[in-house]
Amino acid sequence: xxxxxxxxxxxxxxxxxxxxxxAPRSAEILTLLEEPPQxxxxxxxxxxxxxAKELRKAPPQISAxxxxxxxxxHPSLAKSFSEVKSLGPYLNFFLNxxxxxxxxxxxxxxxxxxxxxFGLSTYGxxxxxxxxxxxxNIGKPMHIGHLRVTIVGAALNRIYRHAGFNVVSINHxxxxxxxFGKLAVAFKKWGSEKALREDPFKHLSEIxxxxxxxxxxxxxxxxxxxxxFKKLENGDPEVKAVWKTITELSLKEYERIYEKIDARFxxxxxxSFYEDKMPDAISLLKKxxxxxxxxxxxxxxxxxxxxxxxxxxxxxxxxxxxxRDLAAAxxxxxxxxxxxxxxxxxxxxxxxxxxxxxxxxxxxxxxxKDCIHVKTGWYQFKGVSxxxxxxxxxxxxxxxxKAKEKALEVIEEKNPNLPNKKETALKVSMGATVFAxxxxxxVKDVNFDFDRVLDFNGETGPYVQYTYARASxxxxxxxEAHPDLTPKVDASLxxxxxxxxxxxxxxxxxxxxxxxxxxxxxxxxxxxxxxLASEFNRFYLSHRILGSEEEPIDETLKRARLAVVMSxxxxxxxxxxxxxxxxPEQM
Numbered sequence: 001x002x003x004x005x006x007x008x009x010x011x012x013x014x015x016x017x018x019x020x021x022x023a024p025r026s027a028e029i030l031t032l033l034e035e036p037p038q039x040x041x042x043x044x045x046x047x048x049x050x051x052a053k054e055l056r057k058a059p060p061q062i063s064a065x066x067x068x069x070x071x072x073x074h075p076s077l078a079k080s081f082s083e084v085k086s087l088g089p090y091l092n093f094f095l096n097x098x099x100x101x102x103x104x105x106x107x108x109x110x111x112x113x114x115x116x117x118f119g120l121s122t123y124g125x126x127x128x129x130x131x132x133x134x135x136x137n138i139g140k141p142m143h144i145g146h147l148r149v150t151i152v153g154a155a156l157n158r159i160y161r162h163a164g165f166n167v168v169s170i171n172h173x174x175x176x177x178x179x180f181g182k183l184a185v186a187f188k189k190w191g192s193e194k195a196l197r198e199d200p201f202k203h204l205s206e207i208x209x210x211x212x213x214x215x216x217x218x219x220x221x222x223x224x225x226x227x228x229f230k231k232l233e234n235g236d237p238e239v240k241a242v243w244k245t246i247t248e249l250s251l252k253e254y255e256r257i258y259e260k261i262d263a264r265f266x267x268x269x270x271x272s273f274y275e276d277k278m279p280d281a282i283s284l285l286k287k288x289x290x291x292x293x294x295x296x297x298x299x300x301x302x303x304x305x306x307x308x309x310x311x312x313x314x315x316x317x318x319x320x321x322x323x324r325d326l327a328a329a330x331x332x333x334x335x336x337x338x339x340x341x342x343x344x345x346x347x348x349x350x351x352x353x354x355x356x357x358x359x360x361x362x363x364x365x366x367x368x369k370d371c372i373h374v375k376t377g378w379y380q381f382k383g384v385s386x387x388x389x390x391x392x393x394x395x396x397x398x399x400x401x402k403a404k405e406k407a408l409e410v411i412e413e414k415n416p417n418l419p420n421k422k423e424t425a426l427k428v429s430m431g432a433t434v435f436a437x438x439x440x441x442x443v444k445d446v447n448f449d450f451d452r453v454l455d456f457n458g459e460t461g462p463y464v465q466y467t468y469a470r471a472s473x474x475x476x477x478x479x480e481a482h483p484d485l486t487p488k489v490d491a492s493l494x495x496x497x498x499x500x501x502x503x504x505x506x507x508x509x510x511x512x513x514x515x516x517x518x519x520x521x522x523x524x525x526x527x528x529x530x531x532l533a534s535e536f537n538r539f540y541l542s543h544r545i546l547g548s549e550e551e552p553i554d555e556t557l558k559r560a561r562l563a564v565v566m567s568x569x570x571x572x573x574x575x576x577x578x579x580x581x582x583x584p585e586q587m
Contacts, residue, residue: 008046012066013025020051036092042094070091108570119509121162121164128165129160129167130341131341147437148442150257152442153344172269176272180232182228183242191203278319326360341371345373345374346375347443349375375443379448403432406450411428432462468569471569481546494560512524522579532571
């Protein structure tokens with residue numbers, strides 16, 4: 001679609017330039033082009049509203065004028081476009097069906113045969129992205145609240161890299177703060193090295209809960225906790241040794257979760273990393289005259305900007321996470337100069353990031369405008385009761401285990417003779433969980449119903465996986481029956497509505513990635529994937545690939561249809577990889 005849009009933009013620039021000296025250039029026109037709401041209205045539309053004032057004509061008149069000029073001066077467009085229509089205030093372009101089918105299946109097939117990534121590999125060339133996501137708190141198991149930020153962040157990480165961006169992905173773990181002082185006191189009083197290593201989170205949870213229970217009868221424990229954290233900040237060897245052990249064991253546990261959902265990081269830099277960088281951040285605030293005292297604490301007053309003050313130092317002089325986030329932003333901007341710095345963090349932190357970005361702006365940093373908070377919603381579960389190890393906290397391991405259990409039940413019912421059922425159930429369960437998350441707009445809550453997300457027929461991960469497995473099955477059968485049959489695109493043999501719809505859907509892959517990146521919403525790609533799977537299934541139900549003795553198919557037609565299957569499977573595979581959906585060959 002990018003190639004076709006560029007052709008349209010270049011042609012429009014050429015016919016507009018003689019009409020007005022302020023005519024938009026090709027690059028700007030590209031941003032104005034739209035996709036008509038209905039296929040019968042064409043494939044690319046140019047709105048003429050913004051030209052009305054400078055050309056002193058009504059938009060429909062401008063549309064008609066441009067149509068006549070393009071047909072007269074750019075006849076070469078006829079190869080790519082079968083028709084150019086003036087539809088009210090829009091100039092609409094209709095793609096040439098045979099051209100689209102031939103070009104799209106050929107280019108996709110070429111990528112399939114070469115085993116190379118398909119689409120947008122140089123779009124982000126020479127652009128750097130700093131991406132923070134996941135960011136669990138050390139000493140605590142990853143719960144359902146971490147799932148969205150981890151899945152969305154991991155998908156953005158893969159998508160930006162696929163598009164050619166240089167990405168620095170960071171896990172900003174919560175390994176600093178007053179809770180570590182409390183844990184240090186609790187571990188010294190009731191901790192066990194053996195229990196800690198056997199089940200770190202279980203033991204830490206037990207002693208942390210006990211600490212808070214004991215404070216009800218002995219309030220002095222709170223002061224001991226604060227004192228212990230102060231010792232940690234000052235580098236006390238004993239407290240630091242406990243902190244280091246807890247951190248190492250926690251990261252080891254997190255890695256198991258990350259492995260399951262393919263979440264990867266270039267840097268794991270906890271809040272503690274910025275401990276020696278916070279004094280410079282505080283000094284900078286003082287130098288700029290932004291730091292003020294309020295009830296003993298040091299704050300940045302943001303009330304003139306409609307926000308509450310941002311605390312930077314507590315009354316006892318200790319830092320908080322806002323101090324560390326400021327130091328982290330300054331460090332990252334200096335170390336990895338970026339075009340965007342993206343924070344994938346829950347929507348409940350919206351105020352914090354508005355404050356942080358405003359403080360960076362007040363400090364005079366131009367790049368503050370390039371800082372983006374990708375807000376994520378919550379999980380809501382329907383109709384299932386899961387045991388939890390601690391209060392109301394729903395652990396990720398429990399969600400994954402329950403999804404796998406339900407996926408195995410579905411597979412046993414639908415395909416009891418499937419080999420490697422447990423392995424497939426794991427892939428299906430992970431695909432169902434990840435897709436349910438990514439199909440939902442990041443800022444919205446996910447209404448998670450195990451029966452619905454594991455449905456093989458809905459807008460679900462298993463539906464996509466089943467479509468991929470179906471395409472893979474076709475290719476296996478072709479190889480067994482005709483080992484020497486090679487694919488070859490022939491648009492004259494692929495002129496059905498199903499083939500054209502599928503070709504146009506493949507064509508939209510690159511634009512879909514651009515929209516996903518510009519909006520930082522993997523849900524855009526997830527919706528595209530459902531549409532692609534649906535188009536392929538319609539093709540599959542309407543066109544046999546191998547034929548039969550009763551209904552034989554000519555070899556040239558087999559080769560053409562084989563090219564369609566291989567091309568579509570390639571893009572299905574790319575989309576699933578980018579979203580983190582496992583691709584089972586059989587289901």
